[in-house]
Each structure stands twice: as C-alpha cells, then as structure tokens.
Amino acid sequence: MKRKNGFLSPMPCKGHAFSLLAGVCLTVWCAGVTHAAPSDTTLLEHVQVFDGSSLTEQPERDVLIQNGVIRAVGKSGTVSVPKGARHTDLSGKTLIPGLISDHSHVGVVSGTQVGSANFTAPIIQAALGQYARYGVTTVTALGLTKSPLFDQLRQQQHQNTQGADLFGVDQGIGTPGGMPPEGMVKVGKDQIFRPATAEEGRQAVQKMAAEGTDLVKLWIDDFKNGVSSAKPLPVMKPEVWQAVIQEAHARHLRVAVHIHDLRYAKRLVADGADIIAHGVRDEPVDGEFITLMKSHSAWYVPTISLDEATYLFAEQPALLQDPVLKPALSEDLIRQISDPAWQEKTRTAPLDAASHKAVAMNQQNLLALYKAGVNIGFGTDSGAAPVRLPGFAEHRELRLLVEAGLTPLQALRLATSQAAALLGLSDRGMIAPGKRADFVVLEADPAQNIAAVDQIAAVWRGGVKTEGPLVPR
Template structure:
C-alpha cells in the first residue's frame, strides 16, 4: 500500500534552459527531525557520470538536483546549468539509484550476540547509518519488531541520517513455532501467535492501526521440529491484510508451503524455495497472481562462507562492515574448522545450490523478483555487505548485472509501493550511489563506492574500516 504524502505529489516545475535563478520547489522536504529550510536549497548538478536507467548505462550525463528531488537528467551538454548551481564533476564514474532491501532486519544484533535488549533507538540508528554507508538507502524490516518500531518507523521513514526504515511490525507465527524467538535470544517474544482465524485478524488489525508497510507470516516447521502456522490462520491473516490495503509476505523454506500460500493469496514469498526444485505449476501460479519472490541467497551462504575465508574478506569494503567481535570469530581457526565440519554447513551449501537453481528458473520464466538478504537477523547476516554479496549471487543464478541492479532498485521500490524511489529520472527522490567502476562490466564494482547521496545531499564517501 502506498501512503500519500507531500513527497509523492507531482513535481510540475522544471529547470528552463538558460535559467539563472533557482526555482522554488513547492514540496515539503526534510524528515521528522528537521524542519523545511527557510530558503530554497541550491541547485546541485552532477556532471559527466554514466547513469544507470534500469536497463543500461547512458553516456556521460548531467543530473540536476533541487532539494531532495531529481529535477532533470540529460546527455552532458544538453542542459544549461543555472549560474548559481553547485557543480560536481563525476566524469568517468557511474551513478546508480540507492539499493532497496525489501527483506532485512534491525535491532536484533550487537557484535556476535542477539537479543531484544539491542532493539534501541541508538543501535538501530547506527545500523541504518551502516546500510546507507553501503549504498542501501531503504530497508524493509520484515518482522521481529517490538513496539518501539512503530515510533521509529514514523521518524525514520524519511531518514537523512541513514537508510529509510519501513517494516512489518512483529509479524505472525505459530504458537511454539517459527520464528524460534528464544533460539534467537528474543526472550520477550513480540511475535503474534494466534491460535484462531479471528485472533489472526485481530493481530493484523492492531498492526495496521499502529502503522506497518506489510504483514509478515512465518510458515515453516524448521525441518519438522516446530509447529507450523495453520492454513486457516494464515488465510485469515492474508485476507485481513488485504482489507487494510497491506501486502502480506511469507517466510517459507519448502515448495509445498510456498504453493499453498500462493493459492491463499500471499503477495510476497520472502525467501527462496530450498527443499526441492520449483515446478511449472508453482511458476505459473506465481506469474498468474503476480506474486513477488525474494530469494535471500546470502542467508544460507552466510552459514559457511566466512569459515572458508574467501579473499574478499581481507578487503577494506568487507572489513568495514564487520564488528570487532564478529571479526574475532571469523579469525578463529577453531571456529572455522568446527563450522566447516558441521552438518549445518553441508545443509546450507545444498540450500544455496537449490536456491540458485530455483532463482534461475523463476527469472527465466518472468516471475517478479524482489531484493533482500535477511541482513540484521543474525550476526553473520551483515548489513550493507550482505546486499552487495547478494547482487553477485544473483548473477551466479543467471541474471545479468543490469538485471540484478534493476531488481535491487526499481523492482524492489515497486514491491514496497515506493513510486518515487528506485530510479534516476525527473521527480524521483535523489537517493544515489556514485561508483568509481562500471557495475555492468562486473557486478562486484558496486563495491567501488565513491559517494552516497540521500535526498539530494551527499552523506557518505568511500567505505573504509574504522
């Protein structure tokens, strides 16, 4: 559901060729913490970079920003720059929209620990700042959110200090079932666990009244070890979400559950199918109903990849994302040996292989794809870095770099109903990532971050370890 606000009003002003004055932008700008400026902000011109348009890179371009919006985009030299504009030369660089994660988490982790005590304004502000540092300018915290979330969402849904915060409130799971809150250190379990259809509807009504962007459901027995949310309950929750204009997203693992949820009207499959290959019936149902699919490949890879210690773990871009406590764990020879020898690592490798195979099939069939990683749910799911690794994994499943970037920008904006984000075009919010290298030549070049712009203001430079 899209909630109308002043920032989504049509922008009908334009910059006329030869104009020497800054036009007044009749749009409310700023965020919950900052009032609108008393005088119009200056025009900023980003000159000479190649621009990702959702399909390919333009030649050298001119991008004109006014306030928090993109005012004009055109080939270099085609737009006359206002005399008082601030001009920044980005010749030889590439500009992409800010990345949008439709499945992440905040407030669960500190260092190598998880717990509800970490769901604080200060910790979440730090995590959102870290996302923004890595060019992830919007995240959707998909469940596990206690009551403080509702306040933070109102304050940080337009957050210049870090990524914008959207989310699903606590979410709905089975009594004594997934998500296993105690196993995640979340002793004061905030997840709604209705036993009846009416209780599920009441839980959704409460979340909708408090303010959420979608409703999260967990439908997973965790390999048969836990009770599973019943069809009667999840069907009622999905229906009630739709009554309130909200999309419903489901955590799944198995194909059987994914099929049943699609039949029940789910809007988003929030993890990849990882128990067996998807079949044509599932693919056709996904297409016919327009269901979104977020593979979250990095979720399982994170259970073993750091013990293998690939070369990129020694690069500053990775090390800057890792807390000292987590880095100490990764550096432990004993931890690495035990992790690689564990049954969990073997199972995770199989899950990744199936996830990649299923993503390939769904992509080739034209199923709608969203972007997410489950970053922030557990210590090894590393906010910021996980999103860049996910882009690389998506290309391993057969997406081109341009297709992977489109999923992580324009398409994920559409999944979240954000009509003015995810693209570099007039009227869109100026959330931009400036890269030193061409990501369409090698998707790993998204890691060559030169600058990050949030709502028309540069907020970050290069990523470097502290």
C-alpha cells in the first residue's frame, strides 16, 4: 500500500491487481467470446447480492472471480464465463462484502491477560484468523503496536489471504500519567509515546512516519467514563495535540483521536483531527459539532459495543451457550465470565450504570449524525480488552447500530463501503467488478434481520475461501 493525500491508496499486488490485460479479457468475455480459464476462476451462481454501496439487494446474481478479483456481476445466466471455471450454486444465500473495522487493536490481549507480552506474531495472527472467521476481512489497529513486527505483519497480510488484512498505527500518542492507563494496557514505552511537550509530540510523529504508519493516533480523555466519583486522569495539553496534528498533516498522515466527551471532540475537530475514533457519550451532539464535522470532512466511528462489552457478559451469562460466541472465547475467559463473583462485581460497579448510559447516548448521537450526513465509519475497539472479542464485537456493533435506528442495510453499508472509504481503500468494501474478492456468504437475508450476519456459510478473502463455517452445522 502507499499513501496519497493522507489516505491509504492500494498499490498493485500479485494475486489481486486489476490489470489492464484482465480488463481487456473481461470485455471480451462480455462480448461472448470464450477463453480458457485459469484454475482459480470461479462463478458464484444464483446468489442474492448486497453490494455495499446501495441500500437495496439484487436477487439472482452471478459473480465471476478470477485472480482474487471480482471480474463481473450480472443477472444469473448473463455473465460470460470462460471454459474450465468452477461453478458454485449459492441459491437461497446472500453475498455481502467483507466487514471492515476502522478501530480495533491487535497484540494487546491473550485470553484474560493484557500486556506487552502479547505483542507476538502468533497471537496477532490468531486474532486476524478469528476476525476472518467472523467475516471481518480488513482490520485497522489503532495504536499500542510497535515496529518492526507490526510493519512486517502488515506487509505480510497485504500479500496473503490467511486471516484479515491489516492496517494501522505504530505506537500512538498518549499522555504522561494519563490515557491510555498504564495499569490497564500494561504496555511498554516502545508501544506508546507519551510526550510532555509540543516538540516531543512532533518527534513522536516523525518516528511513526519513518516506520511507515498508516495513521497517527491520539488519546484525549480523562478516563472518568461517566462515573462522577472516578478520579480523572491528566489530559494532553492542547499545544501538544496541536503540534501532533500539524506535524502529521505536514507528513500527509491523518489523525484519529480517542475521545469520550463532546467538549474534546469539538476542540479536536476544530484543530484538524480527521477521525473521531469513538462516539460522543457524555451529552447529545449539537449543531456546532455537526457543522464542525461536515465542514472539516471529518469521520466519526461510534464503537457502541465498547461500552456494552463492559456489562454484556455479566448481565447475560446465558450468552456462553451462544454458538456464535463460543468460537471467540478462550478457556480462561469462559471461567471468568462463568464466575458468579465476577458477574456480581461487574453488575454492581459504578461503571455498569455509566456504561448503560454511554451506550444509549452513543446510539442517540450516532443516529443524529447519520441523519445530518456526517461521514460515519465502523469499528468496535475490539482486541483492547478481554471482553471486546475480535469478530464477535463487530457482530454486536451491527446489532447496536440497528437498535439505534438504522436499517440493517444502512448498518452494513457503514461496515463495508463506508469503512473502506474512511481508510481511503478503493479496492474493497463493495461487490463490483475490479474490487477484491473479499466477501461473506450468509445463509439468511440480513435485510430482514441483522442477526443473519451470524449465519456465515463461508468467508472469502482475496478470492480464497477460508476455513469455516463459523458455526458448525
């Protein structure tokens, strides 16, 4: 991948580049001329398609895939097919683009343990595999990483089809004694910068830019999380975050910012932040914020499931029997969630009530911003804490978006084409000719019920079918 005007821009890669020659061949096929097909040509037949861009579905479609790329989409029986192509009948099933996360983390959690010891290739690759099994084919890790491992893994995932593709932030920039809390994330200085001055902030950006980071991440939050009795953590000084944003933009890097409160969201967007990486959860958004977001063409990622995960398993322990949840759980996490003492402690903590309020406010604000035409992406903060489960969290987020007032297809559009647009990735997020063959085959129709995303028949990434299905039948 390469960066263009602050956005990620795909570079042609072997296995999924849509070459001029391929385009010529597609034109010839459509003209009715038959050519011999390479062994990796597949026609998916009689499938209903949600293409990721429109808010309607297209019944009875054929989708032609070759060399990891979608070559043609048309009414069943109208697509010219080369000899030797494999035919797969998907009658009764629905095809959607692979889900794309604009806000996740990798290498922070293993089981119930959080810390720098988890930043290893096997742990990260296992998480990427789990994302893919849940239909999340592209993941953006927003900080708490380090080079050279993170950069090596990104390049590796760009080139292969095993597990989700990977983009993200080298390290990220927090505050001395503040966010993200050292006692919670337990990562070393090499996984996060904590500048005390504007110059140190600029140096942190320079370091990340030299490492090839895709974005710059800032944490601006006192970490009270709506709990009035909580002691606030120090918040980054404006002159530091302003220096970071200016340096990032000078290097054609966009800045994503962790916030909780509206007052910080307003100040950061006014100062040039490109992505608000969490929803506003303390009060309703107002006209001033909407105007700021639209005038700056800023993006908003609500991550509603972040706060829901705080209480979900303690309040609904029966979820442990959910076959969709089970593939995401380690034995250690099952023991923790099953523990009545843990459940009681979680339910009675002040954070429980505050998290319920945060979810409701986040949903209210998401709907207001959506109706106002603000750019909205998709993410969950999965992988940052043991209960924010890769893949499962993204399925919960879709439900919460629908509960907020979006239709299922509006929610899926955010999680596919809109999430790709936030990242500047024009090669994915839609089922259309020339796009990567990253998609999910569902047993049911998501337009009727968003829970259909749990009924995964197959996941394809780069034209390769992954192991599955998610839930054994």
